Amino acid sequence: MKISxxxxxxxxxxxxxxxxxxxxTVTCVDIDEAKxxxxxxxxxxIYEPGLETMVLENHEKGTLQFTTDIKSAIENxxxxxxxxxxxxxxxxxxxxxxxxxxxxxxxxxxxHYMVVxxxxxxxxxxxxxVRAAVQAELDRRGADIGFDVVSNPEFLKEGAAIEDFxxxxxxxxxxxxEKAMAIMHDLYAPFMKRSDRFIxxxxxxxxxxxxxxxxxxxxxxxFMNEMANICERVGADINQVRHxxxxxxxxxxxxxxxxxxxxxxxxxxxxxxxxxxxKDYGYTPRILDAIEAVNYDQKKVLPAKVVSRFGEDLSGRTxxxxxxxxxPETDDMREASSITVIxxxxxxxxxxxxxxxxxxxxxxxxxxxxxxxxxxxxxxxxVENEGDTLTYVGSKYDALDGADALILVxxxxxxxxxxxxxxxxxxxxxxxxxxxxxxxxxxxxxxGFEYFQIGV
Numbered sequence: 001m002k003i004s005x006x007x008x009x010x011x012x013x014x015x016x017x018x019x020x021x022x023x024x025t026v027t028c029v030d031i032d033e034a035k036x037x038x039x040x041x042x043x044x045x046i047y048e049p050g051l052e053t054m055v056l057e058n059h060e061k062g063t064l065q066f067t068t069d070i071k072s073a074i075e076n077x078x079x080x081x082x083x084x085x086x087x088x089x090x091x092x093x094x095x096x097x098x099x100x101x102x103x104x105x106x107x108x109x110x111x112h113y114m115v116v117x118x119x120x121x122x123x124x125x126x127x128x129x130v131r132a133a134v135q136a137e138l139d140r141r142g143a144d145i146g147f148d149v150v151s152n153p154e155f156l157k158e159g160a161a162i163e164d165f166x167x168x169x170x171x172x173x174x175x176x177x178e179k180a181m182a183i184m185h186d187l188y189a190p191f192m193k194r195s196d197r198f199i200x201x202x203x204x205x206x207x208x209x210x211x212x213x214x215x216x217x218x219x220x221x222x223f224m225n226e227m228a229n230i231c232e233r234v235g236a237d238i239n240q241v242r243h244x245x246x247x248x249x250x251x252x253x254x255x256x257x258x259x260x261x262x263x264x265x266x267x268x269x270x271x272x273x274x275x276x277x278x279k280d281y282g283y284t285p286r287i288l289d290a291i292e293a294v295n296y297d298q299k300k301v302l303p304a305k306v307v308s309r310f311g312e313d314l315s316g317r318t319x320x321x322x323x324x325x326x327x328p329e330t331d332d333m334r335e336a337s338s339i340t341v342i343x344x345x346x347x348x349x350x351x352x353x354x355x356x357x358x359x360x361x362x363x364x365x366x367x368x369x370x371x372x373x374x375x376x377x378x379x380x381x382x383v384e385n386e387g388d389t390l391t392y393v394g395s396k397y398d399a400l401d402g403a404d405a406l407i408l409v410x411x412x413x414x415x416x417x418x419x420x421x422x423x424x425x426x427x428x429x430x431x432x433x434x435x436x437x438x439x440x441x442x443x444x445x446x447x448g449f450e451y452f453q454i455g456v
Contacts, residue, residue: 298337
């Protein structure tokens, strides 16, 4: 099939690349000329395991192209995926200006029947707005061209997006007629050779499914963090509680690990957007509001433990931070807990030595760019400077040099089996705040660490 994907962010690039991998002819479109030129040269703007190789191979074969020319892409496509960002507005609602701008462009340039697919995470009712925007441009042109608008929410996990797309546990399609549904089924058929998990429904139900799924997962995380905070106060061990409840098949072990809060591009934004939608329709979503409130507070639990141990004034103190990305196997720092942890500590006078396998450039250039540190270039990370508040280092052990304590924020695999003797040697004192409960408390005590966990 001939496909255009408008938007080369995380979802758009993965979507276009995976469709190309299955033999479709795909054109990825973006208004950012610099990004498109880099993609043509094989420079990938995000880190996602397996993506770079797949992009390079399909671009070389000619099945995957990149352009800023949306007119040409639309004219030569039968299916157009809208995969642009839907940033969160100040009131928590999803900002649809980019989605509707793409819909307008599709209406301006389409020359034949097309299926227009909402791939971006959008609130219920967006398909109606997209349909209206496309039709308005067709009416303006006086063009009588048929089209259908379909909802196809994505369920990709950052760090495992390629596997999720190539072997989906479900493909949700919302369509209003059999023709559009059949086209989408044919498109996804190669991805479901092992099991046909194609789930067809009406458009509004499909739009709602994405938000409901993320809200449910966020609920599990916030619930477990709430339990962790209670356990700590009553003298229970949240790790043992987790084992006790996870063995119940109705609950399971997924998303019940206590920690320092969730982040990323989906859960924070989607929970708030769903809550805003509910309120717009006159319903107060008490559970959704509580999920967000618990998560906001949870990101301050680690800093509170540090303050409890070292005091409110952290001037003269240095802390090593392992992990900046919101989760392992990604460089995404949107709503990452590390941002709150670092800002809470530096606001009290502390200095930070930080290490992350993939996200340091992202942190330094954007999310923590206002903190005093050396100027960055794309080729190098900053070296230590006496006036720096935040120093990025080249390895996990380098972060420990002269630090008063270690704070583990992101559970990257390379942090799972560290050399504890070297940790003790490099740290000023063997104090360890584990924001992901990766190690056994009694074992850490035997090794000579003053060890702090979540919910213990």
